[in-house]
Amino acid sequence: MNTISRILLIAAAASLVSLAGCVNQKEEVMHYRKVLHSKPATSSAKLIVPPQLTLAAALKLANDNNEQLAIAGENYLQAMIAKDKAFSTFMPTVGVSAQDFQMHEFNTSGMPPGVSQFFQTHYFNVPLQTQLNVNVLKDATAISAAGAYVNQRKALLLDLQSNLLLEVAQTYYQVLSDQRSVAVLRQTLRVQQANVKSQTNKEKAGVALQLSVLQSQADEASTRVQLTQAENNVDKGRATLAFLIGVPTLNGTHLINQFNPPHRISDLARLDQIALVKRQDLFAADDAVITAERNVSAAIDEYFPSVSVDFNTFLYKEQFPSDSWWSGLFSANFPIFEGGMIYQNIRAAYSQMRQAMLQRQLLARQIMEQVRIARADWLTSVRLVANLKTEMLSARAAYHQAQHSYSAGVATNLDVITAQDLALSAQLAYQQARYDQRVKMLNLLRQTGRFNYPMIARLALSSRKSLPSRCRLSAKKSQLTYQTAQALR
Numbered sequence: 001m002n003t004i005s006r007i008l009l010i011a012a013a014a015s016l017v018s019l020a021g022c023v024n025q026k027e028e029v030m031h032y033r034k035v036l037h038s039k040p041a042t043s044s045a046k047l048i049v050p051p052q053l054t055l056a057a058a059l060k061l062a063n064d065n066n067e068q069l070a071i072a073g074e075n076y077l078q079a080m081i082a083k084d085k086a087f088s089t090f091m092p093t094v095g096v097s098a099q100d101f102q103m104h105e106f107n108t109s110g111m112p113p114g115v116s117q118f119f120q121t122h123y124f125n126v127p128l129q130t131q132l133n134v135n136v137l138k139d140a141t142a143i144s145a146a147g148a149y150v151n152q153r154k155a156l157l158l159d160l161q162s163n164l165l166l167e168v169a170q171t172y173y174q175v176l177s178d179q180r181s182v183a184v185l186r187q188t189l190r191v192q193q194a195n196v197k198s199q200t201n202k203e204k205a206g207v208a209l210q211l212s213v214l215q216s217q218a219d220e221a222s223t224r225v226q227l228t229q230a231e232n233n234v235d236k237g238r239a240t241l242a243f244l245i246g247v248p249t250l251n252g253t254h255l256i257n258q259f260n261p262p263h264r265i266s267d268l269a270r271l272d273q274i275a276l277v278k279r280q281d282l283f284a285a286d287d288a289v290i291t292a293e294r295n296v297s298a299a300i301d302e303y304f305p306s307v308s309v310d311f312n313t314f315l316y317k318e319q320f321p322s323d324s325w326w327s328g329l330f331s332a333n334f335p336i337f338e339g340g341m342i343y344q345n346i347r348a349a350y351s352q353m354r355q356a357m358l359q360r361q362l363l364a365r366q367i368m369e370q371v372r373i374a375r376a377d378w379l380t381s382v383r384l385v386a387n388l389k390t391e392m393l394s395a396r397a398a399y400h401q402a403q404h405s406y407s408a409g410v411a412t413n414l415d416v417i418t419a420q421d422l423a424l425s426a427q428l429a430y431q432q433a434r435y436d437q438r439v440k441m442l443n444l445l446r447q448t449g450r451f452n453y454p455m456i457a458r459l460a461l462s463s464r465k466s467l468p469s470r471c472r473l474s475a476k477k478s479q480l481t482y483q484t485a486q487a488l489r
Contacts, residue, residue, distance in 0.1 A: 031080060032073030035154055036161055037453040038064045041246065053253050055172055056459035058245050062168045063456065065246025069164060072157045079153040083146035089139045092132040096315065099125040123318035132309040138301035145294035152287035158452065159280040165456070166446045168244045173435040175237035176255055178230055180431045185227040188424050192220040199413065212413035219417045223424075259459065261441035263382065268375060271448055275371050278449025282367060285360035292353035299349040302342045305334045367447070374440070374447040381437040388430040395419070395426040 029040050041064060050057055063069065103121045196216040202208030238250045265271070276282065313326040335342065402419035405411035445451040 028077060029070075029073075032070075032076045032157060035076065035157060036063060036069060036073065038069070041065045041067070041070060047247050049247050049250065049253055051253060052256050053250070054256050054459075055169060055259050056456055058172050058241065058255075059165050059168055059456045060460065061245035061247060062164060063161065063453065066164055066244060067246070069157070069161055072153075072160045076150070076153040076157050079146070079150045083143065083150050086139070086143045086146040089134055089142075092130050092309070095129050097127055097129070099123075099127065099319075101125075101319070120318075120320055123320075124316070125314060125319050126316040128313050128315055130309075130311040130313075133306060135301065135304060135306040137304045138298050138306075141294050141298040141301055145291050145298060148287050148290040148294060152284045152291060155280045155284035155287060159284060161453070162280065162446050162449070162451045164244070165451055166442060168241070169442045170439050171237060171241045171244060172255065173257075173439050175234060175241055176257055177432050177435040178233040178237055179255070180435075181230040181428050182227065182234055184424065184427055184431065185223055185230055188420070189220065189223045189227060191420075192216065192223055195416075196220050208413070215414055215417055219421070257435075257438075259438055261438055265375070265378065265444070268372065271371050271375060271444075272368060274450070275367050275448045276364070279367055280449060282360075282363060282449075285356070285363045288356045289353070289360050292349070292356040296346065296349040296353050299342070299346040302338075302345065303335060305332050307332050370447045371444075374444040378437075378440045378444050381433065381440045385430070385433045385437050388426065388433050392423070392426040392430040395423040399423040 026040070033040055038060075047061075047065065049061075101120070101123050105121045196213070199208055199213045199216045203210055203213050242248065242250045266274070308329075308331045310329040311326070312328070317325065399416075399419040399422070402411055402416045406413060406416045442451060445455065
């Protein structure tokens with residue numbers, strides 16, 4: 001074989017290796033994107049944020065672009081790869097090598113004829129080696145354990161998705177609440193500025209005390225402080241929301257609330273039942289127990305014999321004897337004494353199995369606690385909104401009454417300012433409670449395992465811009481309330 005032929009043969013083998021190493025990364029990413037029902041994340045420059053951002057749109061953006069989900073998705077993908085690697089133990093390994101032997105020639109004169117062929121000074125071989133080493137029971141159990149671990153990583157991915165969506169919703173409604181506070185405080189500030197101007201004019205006319213002017217100015221300054229803090233909260237909340245949904249900024253984006261929670265939910269027993277069959281973290285704990293149990297079996301299976309097969313042949317051969325083209329070796333290994341390693345592996349596997357069972361038991365009890373707390377929070381929020389609404393209306397009426405009394409000369413300016421502060425506090429508390437009520441409902445959905453991609457789809461379906469009029473918008477809100485109520489049953 002000449003040098004050119006040898007080079008071509010080696011290049012062909014290298015080409016085969018390079019082709020085997022090609023990986024379609026988009027296809028790899030789609031493995032976990034399909035689980036999340038999301039699209040691959042794009043660069044921030046390509047992200048388009050709608051001018052009116054609904055809750056459903058914010059959740060969808062977070063589901064598509066948040067890196068936390070992609071990182072957890074890669075963990076799921078790596079578990080799938082580990083399963084494929086475990087299966088590869090049943091497949092032989094095949095390798096090609098090139099052997100070019102060169103040795104200084106030596107004198108064979110005086111030796112019997114034909115002996116010189118045993119003393120080759122140069123030859124070129126291309127051997128093909130095939131090896132297989134398996135413990136059938138242990139390796140089969142390991143494949144089964146790897147499959148359970150894949151299911152565990154998938155459930156953890158979906159659980160993280162639910163947590164992230166809830167965090168987005170909490171931030172979304174916190175921004176809305178802060179924006180509403182800013183609007184109320186600005187309106188109140190305008191009233192107080194007018195009051196300061198009125199008291200100043202009255203003091204100049206000699207019909208009001210300087211104390212009334214100072215009280216009005218102090219109240220205006222206090223409102224300015226609250227307004228500054230509320231505006232800062234809005235800026236920070238919008239920055240956090242932009243980070244969570246994976247967009248550069250939310251400047252110029254208007255947040256729209258189109259989610260109205262139902263007024264009735266299922267009883268506690270029904271919610272517990274739903275949580276036990278819907279919570280993804282509980283599924284992950286179940287799969288962790290299954291994985292641990294199969295790892296115990298795999299550890300015990302180490303006592304069974306392993307089988308090795310080695311088969312060698314040549315694609316090209318110059319070495320003596322030139323007519324011998326293949327060799328094979330079959331061996332079986334029976335473990336007799338391993339220094340206690342197998343026994344210790346079994347002990348460790350049993351310990352990990354008990355640990356997984358305890359973690360699953362603890363998680364089940366935690367889920368019951370979380371459902372009860374979430375339901376209690378929701379019921380409390382409903383009552384709180386009703387009570388705060390009554391307080392707000394009463395405080396507003398008291399403020400108007402104080403104004404009339406002051407105009408009639410039977411109340412002081414301090415009485416008016418005090419009533420105004422109470423009315424402002426009651427209004428802010430009511431607005432905060434209304435948004436908090438929605439968050440409590442979404443948290444209940446999360447704790448019962450139903451805040452997921454299908455819920456995003458239902459929210460998106462109910463927030464389409466197909467009904468612009470007020471009447472049709474009310475119908476849309478009613479539809480969303482009904483769909484959420486259906487999801488809670």
